[in-house]
Amino acid sequence: MAVYxxxxxxxxxxxxxxxxxxxxxxxxxxLLEERNEAVEAAKEQAG
Incomplete structure (x- = not known):
């Protein structure tokens, strides 16, 4: 995904x-804060 x-x-x-x-x-x-939180949550679930 690319975001500009x-x-x-x-x-x-x-x-x-x-x-x-x-x-x-x-x-x-x-929106950026929500995405950062979602990324961190996904990392925690994966690892």
């Missing part, structure tokens, strides 16, 4: 696997 981010006028545009999504900075930070 571009900041314009206080909003973040994420492109993930060819799909675009525009978020506020706060929402983008929350």
């Amino acid at each position: 981010a571009n900041e314009t006028n206080g909003s973040i545009t994420l492109t993930e696997d060819g799909r675009h999504r525009t978020l506020t900075l706060e929402d983008a930070q929350e």
